[in-house]
Each structure stands twice: as C-alpha cells, then as structure tokens.
Amino acid sequence: MNATSHNPSDEQADLAAIRTTVRRFVTREILPNIERWEEDGSFPRALYQTAGEVGLLALGFPEAVGGVPSSEMATLVVVEELARAGSGGLIAGLLSHGIGLPPILALASDDLAAEIAPAILRGDKVCALAVTEPGGGSDVANLRTTATRDGDDYIVRGSKTFITSGMRADWLTTAVRTGGDGAAGVSVLAIPGDLPGIQRSELQKMGWWCSDTAALHFDDVRVPARLRCGSEGMGFLGLMHNFNRERLMLAGMAVAFAEVCHADALEWARDRQTFGRALITRQVVRHKLVEMQTRILGAKALLHQTARQVDAGGEPVAEVCMVKTLATDTLEFVAGEAVQILGGMGYMRGTRVERIFRETKVLSIGGGASEILRDLAARQLGW
Numbered sequence: 001m002n003a004t005s006h007n008p009s010d011e012q013a014d015l016a017a018i019r020t021t022v023r024r025f026v027t028r029e030i031l032p033n034i035e036r037w038e039e040d041g042s043f044p045r046a047l048y049q050t051a052g053e054v055g056l057l058a059l060g061f062p063e064a065v066g067g068v069p070s071s072e073m074a075t076l077v078v079v080e081e082l083a084r085a086g087s088g089g090l091i092a093g094l095l096s097h098g099i100g101l102p103p104i105l106a107l108a109s110d111d112l113a114a115e116i117a118p119a120i121l122r123g124d125k126v127c128a129l130a131v132t133e134p135g136g137g138s139d140v141a142n143l144r145t146t147a148t149r150d151g152d153d154y155i156v157r158g159s160k161t162f163i164t165s166g167m168r169a170d171w172l173t174t175a176v177r178t179g180g181d182g183a184a185g186v187s188v189l190a191i192p193g194d195l196p197g198i199q200r201s202e203l204q205k206m207g208w209w210c211s212d213t214a215a216l217h218f219d220d221v222r223v224p225a226r227l228r229c230g231s232e233g234m235g236f237l238g239l240m241h242n243f244n245r246e247r248l249m250l251a252g253m254a255v256a257f258a259e260v261c262h263a264d265a266l267e268w269a270r271d272r273q274t275f276g277r278a279l280i281t282r283q284v285v286r287h288k289l290v291e292m293q294t295r296i297l298g299a300k301a302l303l304h305q306t307a308r309q310v311d312a313g314g315e316p317v318a319e320v321c322m323v324k325t326l327a328t329d330t331l332e333f334v335a336g337e338a339v340q341i342l343g344g345m346g347y348m349r350g351t352r353v354e355r356i357f358r359e360t361k362v363l364s365i366g367g368g369a370s371e372i373l374r375d376l377a378a379r380q381l382g383w
C-alpha cells in the first residue's frame with residue numbers, strides 16, 4: 001500500500017487506493033469466514049501474514065522499521081472498510097500491534113525497534129499492549145506490576161488483565177513499575193511471550209468474540225534489561241502519547257459500526273412489510289432513521305476534523321477525548337435503534353446489528369472510559 005501524500009488531490013487518490021486494497025482484503029479473506037470465527041471465538045493466526053502481505057499492518061508506521069507512513073485519515077479509511085464485516089473483535093485482534101507497537105517505537109532505541117517491529121509489520125509476530133491490571137485500568141499511573149533490577153535483567157512480578165491478543169502475542173509491550181509511586185515510576189518493557197514464568201488464561205466476553213482477551217500473570221519473569229524501551233520512568237509519557245491515536249481509532253470504529261447499523265436498519269425498513277406497508281413508510285421509523293443518521297453525521301464531522309488536526313501536527317487531546325465519547329455514545333444509540341428496527345431478527349445471532357450491539361460497551365470503556373475522558377477533556381480545557 002502507498003504512503004499518504006500531503007498534496008490534497010494526491011491524498012484523495014491515496015485514500016481511494018487504500019480503500020480499494022482493504023475492501024478487496026475484507027471481501028476475500030474476512031466476509032466468507034467471519035461468522036464462523038466469531039462462533040469459534042478466534043480467527044486464524046495466518047490472517048496476520050495475509051494482512052501483512054497486502055501492507056495492511058505496516059500502514060501508519062515508519063519506513064525505517066518496514067512501515068508505510070500514512071495519515072490518521074488513512075487509518076479511518078482502513079477501519080471503515082474493516083468494519084463492513086461487522087466485527088470489532090476482528091479489528092481489535094488483527095490490529096493489536098496498533099496499540100502494542102507505538103510505545104516501543106516512541107521509546108526504544110533504533111536498534112531495539114529494528115529488532116522487534118519488522119516481523120510484527122509483516123504479520124510474522126503478534127504484539128499486544130499490557131497496561132491494565134486487575135486492580136484498575138483507568139488509573140494507569142498507579143499500576144502495581146513491578147520490574148526489579150537484578151544484574152542485566154529485570155524480575156517482573158504482577159498481573160495484567162483484559163489484554164487483547166494476550167493469548168497469542170509474541171511480544172507483550174508491558175507497563176511496569178521500576179521506580180517509586182506515580183507516573184514517574186513507570187517504565188515499558190518489550191517482553192517476549194515465551195519467557196518462563198508467564199501464565200496466560202483466556203477471558204470470556206460479552207462481545208469481540210473472535211479476538212482473544214487474556215489475563216496474564218508474571219511470576220518472577222526474568223526479562224533482559226536491554227528490552228526496556230527508553231529510560232526508566234519514561235514509560236508513562238510513551239503510553240500517553242499512544243492513547244491519542246488509539247482513541248481516534250476507537251472513535252473511527254464506533255462511527256463506522258454506527259454506519260453499518262444504519263445501513264442494515266434502512267435496508268430492513270425498506271423490505272419489511274407490516275400491516276400491509278413497508279416499515280420505511282411509517283413516520284416513527286423514518287424519524288428513528290433520520291435521528292440515527294443525524295448523530296452519525298455529527299460524530300463523523302468531528303472525527304474527520306480532529307483527525308485532520310492530528311495530521312497537521314496538532315495534539316488536540318481534548319478534542320480526541322470528546323470525539324471518542326461522542327462517537328461511542330452515538331454507536332450505543334444507533335445500534336440500539338437498529339436492533340429495535342430489525343425487531344426479533346435484530347436479536348438473532350448472525351446479523352451484523354446483533355453483534356455490533358453486543359460490542360458497543362467495550363468501545364465506551366476501552367482505551368479510556370467515557371467518564372475518564374470527559375474529566376481529561378475538562379482539565380485540558382483549563383476548567
């Protein structure tokens with residue numbers, strides 16, 4: 001896939017080319033299989049390599065490590081196309097390196113980044129981000145997993161939970177405490193998944209069935225100190241920087257899934273006859289569909305405006321928080337209305353709206369829960 005250009009007409013052509021590539025990939029590799037993968041609770045590991053071959057995993061990463069630099073707008077196009085399969089679990093699992101790799105690239109030496117990243121971007125290795133702990137996920141600065149220096153190694157002790165791709169990750173980008181209390185004591189280690197002392201157990205979820213989600217236990221795991229990313233105490237900053245991109249992407253997923261729900265509800269309303277007429281002819285249904293579309297358009301406008309601010313070099317933290325909460329609130333509303341319009345069929349497994357409805361909450365909680373993001377936005381705005 002091509003990098004995205006700064007020239008507006010070239011950029012449009014690049015985005016169209018990316019859309020075509022991802023659409024083909026989704027049509028060929030995902031749509032015929034997604035129902036089965038969701039029911040099985042897993043998609044094949046080989047999908048990472050297939051995605052790597054079409055350049056999907058490399059998009060948005062630096063050339064120096066085998067990536068293809070691109071804009072936030074390009075990421076939104078990728079997410080929009082992947083969302084056509086109606087499975088957030090597929091996106092979260094296949095693109096878990098999208099949250100696992102950036103802290104490594106932001107903090108690690110060039111040599112360490114070059115050792116780890118290319119195989120992940122090719123799809124040969126899987127990467128997960130391990131920050132959240134059983135004691136809490138919102139308050140990252142107070143994490144409790146410790147890494148104690150012992151010669152050339154760290155000894156890592158503690159637990160992580162809700163980790164996407166945690167069962168099969170080859171690299172666990174792990175936030176640990178190397179120093180005292182608070183943010184200044186946090187560091188990031190790139191931990192190979194096969195080190196002795198790492199125990200993984202799979203968690204069962206409301207939605208995102210085809211992505212694996214794991215609880216991890218680090219029982220005195222000896223990690224070479226050279227796998228620390230950046231200096232001790234730099235971890236929190238690296239993780240925070242990453243959150244902006246993650247939140248924009250989650251907002252993009254929410255808007256894209258809301259569009260899928262609206263499309264399916266509209267199609268159903270046109271086809272479904274009740275009391276001798278199509279549902280779409282009823283004012284109450286038309287108003288529902290317009291309200292859904294109004295909220296989607298509003299969220300999408302703010303999403304694109306914020307992505308363009310980031311592409312222009314800005315760090316609009318408050319806007320990113322606001323767009324993530326707006327987009328996920330929009331999805332909760334739209335998915336609920338879509339299920340309602342489909343009636344009993346909207347409650348049946350195998351429809352996209354049923355699956356997306358089950359997946360709404362994870363988008364309002366993961367990557368910063370709505371309450372936390374509204375609080376952060378207020379602070380950013382100086383209130």
Ligand SMILES: Cc1cc2nc3c(=O)[nH]c(=O)nc-3n(C[C@H](O)[C@H](O)[C@H](O)COP(=O)(O)OP(=O)(O)OC[C@H]3O[C@@H](n4cnc5c(N)ncnc54)[C@H](O)[C@@H]3O)c2cc1C
Nearest residue numbers: 129130131132136137138162163164366367368369371372
């Ligand atoms: C399917 C899934 C996949 C995930 N994948 C990953 C992953 O790959 N890597 C990873 O590290 N984490 C992952 N997470 C974890 C996710 O980021 C956390 O669940 C999230 O940050 C919230 O943390 P928590 O669940 O511990 O909730 P808590 O922090 O315990 O919060 C619980 C509730 O209280 C609210 N709350 C907390 N503090 C306040 C406050 N001060 N004022 C008002 N309200 C407050 C929160 O908004 C939330 O609604 C995943 C979660 C899920 C469900």
